[in-house]
Amino acid sequence: MTTHSDTNRDTHSPAETPGRGARIAGLIVSGLVVLFLLFDSVIHLMNTSQVQEAMADLGFDPSLNRVFGVVLLICLVLYVVPTTAILGAVLLTGYLGGAVATNLLTEQPIASTTLFPIYTGIFVWGGLWLRDNGVRNIMPLRRA
Template sequence: MEINGQTARSSSKAIWTGRILSGVVILFMLFDGGIKLVPLDIVMQANAQLGYPDSVNLARGLGVLGLVCTILYAMPRTSVLGAILLTGYLGGAIATQLRVGSPVFSHLLFGVYLGLMVWGGLFLRDERMRALIPFSR
């Protein structure tokens, strides 16, 4: 793709960095969604601490929602939609952490860190994103 006469191509290192960042997000979200599907005792305890009702169906619903968003993000044709949906999902997690007064850097901002990895990984690995949001040197 060309923007203002310049090619929006990225180096092989940038593409691999984007793939690794995206891979870390995908692996984390698959793990997170998977433990909510079971749901493990730790999930139910965490939900209770966050003020959610003690409901297996709620945990499973959140697990399915997270997994669907993650799968959409992992597939190249739907990765932008997946990133948008993951951003909303993480926004809900951030709002929940804020509501219960969680520690800022370890809990509250974890969703922000993950969101930055979602979009940073997508930007580095997807030429469409680099064309949409060109950074000049």
Template sequence: MLWSGRIMSGLFAAFLLIASAAPKLVNARVATEPLAALGWPPAYAPMIGMVELACVILYLIPRTSIFGATLTMGLLGGAMATQIRVGNPLFSHILFSIYLGLFMWGGLWLRDPQVRAIFPWRRSMPEAA
């Protein structure tokens, strides 16, 4: 479970860094044009990229991983709200943040026993007393 969680967390972090944060940090057109289409000023790209980078770093450090995951969910929630506001398709755009969040939390759940204690996996419902 530990290695599966590390691999999932690493894939999530690599995706967020390579596909999202890095293009924003260098103010690449691949990042600024979609932001403009969503109604965000392209000048915000580096700042959003720095926030994404900070969230990923906090998520990857074991002592701050839950805090990083919580901050990342806030970031993903803002992205989802933007997609809703512009009326993009549900399953491909609006829910993409949920898909990423589930993958992120799944990796953390697999690698952190404290998270598993908070969110236990139950095979069946316990019988009523």
């Protein structure tokens, strides 16, 4: 006879704690993502003429540039702080999803521009998965 605990052993067992190498790799991946998105946030906050022009080409009022910069910066701060890192990753996923939608609506090239926020999101979650046991518990890799 099989008990309830026997049938759910693989799906409810805690994820393996990341090793030192995985944590370092996760910090590097997360750090690179943070640097890239921090740069993006800062140039929106600076509201340079290039950013104003690019945002206008995408159909946004250039006066919203600083709003985009602040929203992204808040998401990044939440992502960097360990206790709120998962919330930050979720919010960054939403922000990046908006970028994908905007790129689709403005008919940007698919592989290079439209999918770039998806690539970024993969690194956001990948870096967090490598370094955070909580994420490994939420999104475990299962053996076949």
